[in-house]
Structure formats: structure tokens, C-alpha cells
Amino acid sequence: MVKVERSFPAPESLAIESQKHNGRYNCEDVVMQLIHDFHDKCYLCEISPLQDPQVEHLLPHKNGRYPKRKFDWNNLFWSCGHCNSMKNKAKYDDGIIDCCVVDPEEIMSFDFKGKEVNIEAVEAEEPIVQRTVELLNEVYNNENTGMRKHNCALRVRALCEEMDVFYHTLEEYTRNRQDRVTVRSLKALLSRQSRFAAFKRYYIRNHSNTFPELLPLVDR
Ligand SMILES: [Zn+2]
Numbered sequence: 001m002v003k004v005e006r007s008f009p010a011p012e013s014l015a016i017e018s019q020k021h022n023g024r025y026n027c028e029d030v031v032m033q034l035i036h037d038f039h040d041k042c043y044l045c046e047i048s049p050l051q052d053p054q055v056e057h058l059l060p061h062k063n064g065r066y067p068k069r070k071f072d073w074n075n076l077f078w079s080c081g082h083c084n085s086m087k088n089k090a091k092y093d094d095g096i097i098d099c100c101v102v103d104p105e106e107i108m109s110f111d112f113k114g115k116e117v118n119i120e121a122v123e124a125e126e127p128i129v130q131r132t133v134e135l136l137n138e139v140y141n142n143e144n145t146g147m148r149k150h151n152c153a154l155r156v157r158a159l160c161e162e163m164d165v166f167y168h169t170l171e172e173y174t175r176n177r178q179d180r181v182t183v184r185s186l187k188a189l190l191s192r193q194s195r196f197a198a199f200k201r202y203y204i205r206n207h208s209n210t211f212p213e214l215l216p217l218v219d220r
Pocket residue numbers: 042043044045046047079080081082083084139
């Protein structure tokens with residue numbers, strides 16, 4: 001999970017649809033603006049591109065019981081079906097952190113070692129941070145049902161592939177730190193737009209002694 005810059009004004013259809021009895025919050029303008037702002041990446045697991053995208057409500061609207069939440073642009077997020085279903089539990093009803101407002105990298109660590117995902121709160125003990133950490137660990141590690149286990153494994157495999165490319169590029173960089181092509185690749189791999197950015201960016205911060213000159217690329 002990385003910071004996302006939400007664009008404004010809000011898509012026009014939201015105000016129009018909110019006046020209708022059975023208005024929709026996922027009209028084309030909403031979908032296009034979410035794809036643009038979230039770089040077609042699930043804001044929770046960071047898999048990309050999405051084959052099963054969904055418009056997720058940060059605070060649930062409970063089948064229209066909270067109509068304001070249903071059409072509030074600030075409450076709409078771009079997510080995959082797996083993460084949306086993971087978050088759809090009573091324990092997350094009070095919400096998780098808003099990655100368009102708070103920088104997740106400032107309050108959480110995103111460790112990936114030996115094919116194990118481990119996300120922890122850096123220091124904050126606030127319940128909303130704890131809930132976010134719990135959910136993020138669940139989207140990679142939940143083994144409750146066969147389908148969830150499968151979807152988690154898919155994400156860990158994709159994360160593994162991305163980290164392999166990243167480690168390989170870092171090796172090339174270590175051999176020749178002046179090589180422009182490698183530096184350009186590293187910049188792309190470390191941008192917030194890239195898939196699983198939080199894990200790669202954390203790796204650089206965690207190895208700041210080896211790569212101090214790369215820290216500006218992962219500035220928060
Ligand atoms: Zn996801």
C-alpha cells in the first residue's frame with residue numbers, strides 16, 4: 001500500500017446518480033478516474049493490472065444505509081475482487097487508513113523475505129493502523145478457504161516475480177552504478193505507480209547503508 005494522489009474535481013456522475021433511487025457509483029467517468037489515479041493497481045495488495053477490478057468503499061455504505069458514503073468520491077477506491085471480499089467483514093467496518101490522505105509508508109513496514117509477507121505498524125498503536133495492518137497481512141496470507149488460499153498464493157507469486165526482477169536490477173546496478181539504462185529501470189521499479197511498490201521501496205529504506213544514494217527515489 002502506497003500513497004495515492006486522488007484527482008479532483010470528483011467525477012460528475014456521482015452527484016447526478018446520488019439523486020436517483022437506484023443510482024450507480026461506478027459509472028464510466030468514475031471508473032476511468034480511478035484507473036488513472038490508482039494506476040490500475042489494487043490499493044490494498046498492489047497487484048496490477050487488474051483483471052477483476054471493483055470500486056471499493058473505504059467506509060462501507062451497507063447497501064445504501066449510508067447513502068453519503070456510497071457516492072462520496074473520497075470514499076471510492078480501486079481494488080481487486082479478492083481484497084474487496086477480504087475487507088468486507090464487520091471487523092473492518094470502522095475503516096482502515098485512507099492512503100489518499102495518509103502515507104502508508106510512514107506508519108507501516110512492508111517486509112518480504114523467503115516468500116513470507118510481513119507487514120507491521122512502525123510505531124502507531126492506533127486501532128485504525130492496527131486494522132490496516134491486519135487486513136494487509138490477510139490479503140497475502142489468509143488460508144480460510146480454498147479460494148482465498150489460492151488468491152493469496154497468486155499474489156505472493158506475483159510479488160515474488162516482481163521482487164526477482166527488482167533484485168536482478170539491483171545486482172546490475174551494483175556492478176555498474178553509472179549505467180543509465182539500469183538507473184532508469186530502477187527508477188521505474190521504485191515509483192509508487194509500479195506493482196508492489198511498498199515492498200521494493202521498503203527494501204531500499206531497509207538497506208540504506210548499501211544504497212544511500214537511492215534513498216531520494218523512495219522519499220516519502
Ligand atoms: Zn488486491
